[in-house]
Amino acid sequence: MKHKMDTLCIHAGMTENEHLAVAPPIYQTSTFKFRDADHGAALFAGKEEGYIYTRMLNPTVKALEDAVAELENGHKGLGTASGMAAINTVFMAFVKAGDHVVCSESVYGPTSTSLEKVLVEFGVEHSFVDTSDLEAVKNAIRPNTKMVYVETPGNPTLVVSDIAEIAKIAHKAGAVLVVDNTFSSPVVQQPLEHGADIVVHSMTKFLNGHADVVAGMIVVKTEEQYKPCRYILNHLGGIIPPFEAFLVLRGIKTLSIRMKKHNENAQKIAEFLEAHPAVSWVKYPGLKSHPQHEIAKKQMNGYSGIISFELKGGLDAGKHMMNSVKIAQLAVSLGGVESLIQHPASMTHAGMPKELREQAGITDGLVRLSVGIEDADELIADLNQSMK
Ligand code: LCS
Numbered sequence: 001m002k003h004k005m006d007t008l009c010i011h012a013g014m015t016e017n018e019h020l021a022v023a024p025p026i027y028q029t030s031t032f033k034f035r036d037a038d039h040g041a042a043l044f045a046g047k048e049e050g051y052i053y054t055r056m057l058n059p060t061v062k063a064l065e066d067a068v069a070e071l072e073n074g075h076k077g078l079g080t081a082s083g084m085a086a087i088n089t090v091f092m093a094f095v096k097a098g099d100h101v102v103c104s105e106s107v108y109g110p111t112s113t114s115l116e117k118v119l120v121e122f123g124v125e126h127s128f129v130d131t132s133d134l135e136a137v138k139n140a141i142r143p144n145t146k147m148v149y150v151e152t153p154g155n156p157t158l159v160v161s162d163i164a165e166i167a168k169i170a171h172k173a174g175a176v177l178v179v180d181n182t183f184s185s186p187v188v189q190q191p192l193e194h195g196a197d198i199v200v201h202s203m204t205k206f207l208n209g210h211a212d213v214v215a216g217m218i219v220v221k222t223e224e225q226y227k228p229c230r231y232i233l234n235h236l237g238g239i240i241p242p243f244e245a246f247l248v249l250r251g252i253k254t255l256s257i258r259m260k261k262h263n264e265n266a267q268k269i270a271e272f273l274e275a276h277p278a279v280s281w282v283k284y285p286g287l288k289s290h291p292q293h294e295i296a297k298k299q300m301n302g303y304s305g306i307i308s309f310e311l312k313g314g315l316d317a318g319k320h321m322m323n324s325v326k327i328a329q330l331a332v333s334l335g336g337v338e339s340l341i342q343h344p345a346s347m348t349h350a351g352m353p354k355e356l357r358e359q360a361g362i363t364d365g366l367v368r369l370s371v372g373i374e375d376a377d378e379l380i381a382d383l384n385q386s387m388k
Contacts, residue, residue: 005256006256006257008070008071008256009071009253009255009256009257012066012071013064013065013068013070014063017059023250024060024063024246024249025059026060026242026243026246027051027054027058027059027060027242028242028243029054029058029242030053031052031053031054032050032051032052032053054241054242055234055237055239056234058242058245059242060245060249061079061239061240061241061242061245063249064077064079064217064246064252065077065079067249067252068186068201068203068217068219068252069219071186071187072181072186072190072192073190073193074199074220074221075219075220075223075225075226076219076220076223076226077217077218077219078217078218078219078230078233079203079215079216079217079245080215080216080217080238080239081214081215081216081238081239081240082202082214082215082216082238083180083182083200083203083205083215083216084110084111084114085216085236086200086201086202086216086217086218087114087180087216088114088118088236089218089229089232089233089236090178090200090229091114091115091119091124091147092232092236093228093229093231094146094147095119095124095146096122096124097122097124098123098124099124099125099144099145099146100124100127100144100145100146101115101124101126101127101145101146101148101149102126102140102141102145102147102148102149102175103126103127103129103148103149104128104130104131104149104150104151104152104154104159104161105128105129105131105154105356106151106154106155106156106157106360106361106362107149107154107155107180108151108155108180108202108348109344109350109351110351111149111151111180112128112352112356113351115128116353125142127142128356128359128360130159130360131148131150131152131154131159131161132159132160132292132295134162134165137166137169138169141169141173141175145173145175146174146175147170147175147176147178148166148170148175148176148177150163150166150178150180150196151179151180151182152179152180152183152189153183153296153304153306154360155182155183155306155348156306156349157283157308157360157361157362157366158183158283158284158285158290158306158307158308159291159292159360159361160290160293160295161292161295162292162295162298162299163177163194163195163196164299167195167196168195176198177195177197177198178196178197178198178199178200179191179196179198179200180199180201181200181201182200182201182206182335183304183306183335184300184304185201185205185206185207185255185259185304185335186199186255187206187259188263188300188301188302188303188304189299189300189301192219194299197220197221197225198219198220198225199217200216200217200219201216201217201219202215202216203215203216203217203248204216204333204335205333205334206258206262206304207248207252207255207335208247208248208251208252208336209254209335209337210247210337211336211337211338212247213244213247213248213251214244215240215245218233259304260302261373262304262305262335262371262372263286263302263303264376265305265372265376265379266286266303266304266305266306266307266371267284267303268380269307269369269371269376269379269383270284270287270307271287272383273307273309273383276384276387278311278312278313279309279310279312279387280309280310280311280365281309281310282307282309283307283308283309284303284306284307285300285303285304286302305334305370305371306334306368306369306370306371307368307369307371308344308366308367308368308369309369310365310367311365311367311387314364315343315345315364315365317387318366321341321367321383321386321387322341322342322343324385325341325386326382326385327339327374327379327382328340328369328379328382328383329341332348333370334368335370337373338374339369339372339374340370340372341368341369342367342368343366343367343368344362344366344368345357345362345364348368349362
């Protein structure tokens with residue numbers, strides 16, 4: 001029986017273990033013994049299942065991979081050292097010299113840098129487009145396009161792209177659709193259900209949820225996609241260690257309940273900001289004024305916890321707010337139980353060329369708020385005092 005999300009978050013990936021421990025054991029070991037020489041040879045030859053060496057797979061990591069694959073309704077997961085390790089493993093597994101990637105223009109800064117500065121050195125071409133504009137996606141497709149890479153909602157503009165429609169465009173062109181689902185988590189959005197082929201996560205964010213782990217995850221739909229990802233991950237080595245895997249598994253237990261509170265708090269705060277005279281604009285997928293609110297409604301279950309806005313006083317007013325809020329902390333990252341506020345143009349997206357930032361709508365005055373699960377009224381009162 002397929003469980004509902006609240007139940008899945010508690011039980012996904014939790015198989016029986018030797019001592020019947022309720023919490024997942026941490027297999028803090030780099031390597032595993034072979035019963036005898038033939039057993040070792042059989043494991044290496046893939047004739048028998050089992051663990052060999054933690055870079056290749058570890059039981060605690062496997063439990064987490066199974067859990068996230070189940071939450072995303074995918075075939076298998078691959079745990080990685082960070083969200084960037086997940087993203088670059090997917091690039092390495094699916095594109096090669098001479099191939100072209102169509103990528104959302106509003107993506108996490110280092111994702112655009114990977115394409116712009118690193119993969120170009122390996123002969124991979126790219127185009128950054130507004131993936132909320134389906135015509136722009138169609139027009140960006142070239143004969144050598146092998147991947148469409150979408151972040152939705154996009155960091156930090158919260159632009160929403162239609163996963164189902166982009167999947168049709170990508171598949172018609174013979175390309176895979178990769179969706180970065182970091183901003184939603186599988187509780188709010190399941191891209192594979194809408195036609196995406198591969199999902200990547202920074203588990204540093206909502207999946208872990210407690211600002212104490214850096215980790216990533218890839219979820220694939222088929223064994224044919226799994227094999228090249230596992231091969232690249234084994235050889236590039238960007239794996240998640242067992243202790244981090246344990247912590248993320250622990251975080252996932254409360255993912256569903258946390259997301260409900262993130263959704264609820266962020267909706268209230270977005271509505272408060274939109275009505276405030278000192279605010280010039282607010283982007284939150286749950287607001288009726290959001291340009292892709294209807295698409296968000298169609299493909300998301302709640303609108304998650306991130307809000308972007310600009311104050312009428314521009315960057316100076318934004319800086320004043322960031323320096324004077326008392327509950328939200330001035331820090332990058334997002335998706336944790338604690339509210340965080342930051343300035344993308346000088347922080348998370350500072351590495352993006354200014355023209356690309358402007359093209360993507362990342363204005364110098366844009367402030368990004370990751371709404372935690374504190375008391376919503378207190379968060380609102382705090383933002384209010386910072387705008388006085
Ligand atoms: N994808 C998205 C959408 C992200 O927001 C981030 C990190 C990553 C991937 C990379 O994940 P990491 O390697 O850090 O686990 N975003 C950050 C941000 O907006 N502030 O600090 C990190």
